[in-house]
Amino acid sequence: MSRNRVPAGSDEEPNTTPDKPARRRFLQSAAAATAVGVAPHVRAQSQPDVVTPPAQPRAPEPPRPVTLNINGRPYTLQLEPRVTLLDALREYAGLMGTKKGCDRGQCGACTVLIEGRRVNSCLTLAVMHEGETITTVEGLASSGALSPIQRAFIEHDAFQCGYCTPGQLCSATALLNEFQSGTASTVTADVRTRPPQLSDDEIRERMSGNICRCGAYANIVAAVRTVHGGDSGNA
Ligand code: FES
Numbered sequence: 001m002s003r004n005r006v007p008a009g010s011d012e013e014p015n016t017t018p019d020k021p022a023r024r025r026f027l028q029s030a031a032a033a034t035a036v037g038v039a040p041h042v043r044a045q046s047q048p049d050v051v052t053p054p055a056q057p058r059a060p061e062p063p064r065p066v067t068l069n070i071n072g073r074p075y076t077l078q079l080e081p082r083v084t085l086l087d088a089l090r091e092y093a094g095l096m097g098t099k100k101g102c103d104r105g106q107c108g109a110c111t112v113l114i115e116g117r118r119v120n121s122c123l124t125l126a127v128m129h130e131g132e133t134i135t136t137v138e139g140l141a142s143s144g145a146l147s148p149i150q151r152a153f154i155e156h157d158a159f160q161c162g163y164c165t166p167g168q169l170c171s172a173t174a175l176l177n178e179f180q181s182g183t184a185s186t187v188t189a190d191v192r193t194r195p196p197q198l199s200d201d202e203i204r205e206r207m208s209g210n211i212c213r214c215g216a217y218a219n220i221v222a223a224v225r226t227v228h229g230g231d232s233g234n235a
């Protein structure tokens with residue numbers, strides 16, 4: 001006898017397709033699961049997209065007068081706040097001696113002195129130096145006479161193309177004054193005791209922010225050593 005057959009006289013309906021309810025239940029639950037799975041997607045599609053309006057570009061700040069004391073002379077320049085000191089010197093004050101190499105603080109070609117401290121002028125804004133004293137390569141000579149470090153660069157042939165030279169000269173000027181005032185470097189053996197002489201290692205380390213693509217390093221070190229050895233104490 002088939003296991004599905006209803007015995008004679010029974011009230012029970014014969015189940016001629018015994019696996020149909022099970023299959024139906026399976027299909028129903030699968031459909032429900034599918035519905036749950038797609039529901040977020042369906043909801044997402046049914047919701048209106050949120051459109052973020054594009055950010056409005058800020059209007060540039062208008063130029064305003066900025067007074068810089070450059071090489072002993074006051075310059076009042078009309079500058080937007082975003083103008084770097086390097087561009088202010090070259091494009092607005094007309095002092096083209098300071099060079100733009102990388103424009104991102106990597107080469108040192110733009111080095112100038114601000115209040116006697118060497119600074120990469122491409123990395124600072126002109127408006128930050130209102131009223132400060134700035135020295136560029138044009139201001140190293142005085143009364144028509146080259147400074148000792150300028151003369152030493154010439155004597156030691158410490159340049160080839162000359163593009164890095166204004167920055168090298170400003171940096172070397174500050175280096176000699178820094179050493180004279182007792183500032184240590186990362187190669188100073190004992191920072192509590194200033195070495196009596198600038199070693200070549202000290203010079204190389206202290207000039208390491210100034211790159212020379214022509215590779216005039218040996219002659220640059222020689223020039224700095226000469227001025228230091230002359231014990232002028234002032235570049
Ligand atoms: S131009 Fe300023 S560091 Fe290179």
Ligand code: FES
Binds near residue numbers: 159161213216
């Ligand atoms: S002399 Fe040419 S980059 Fe220094």
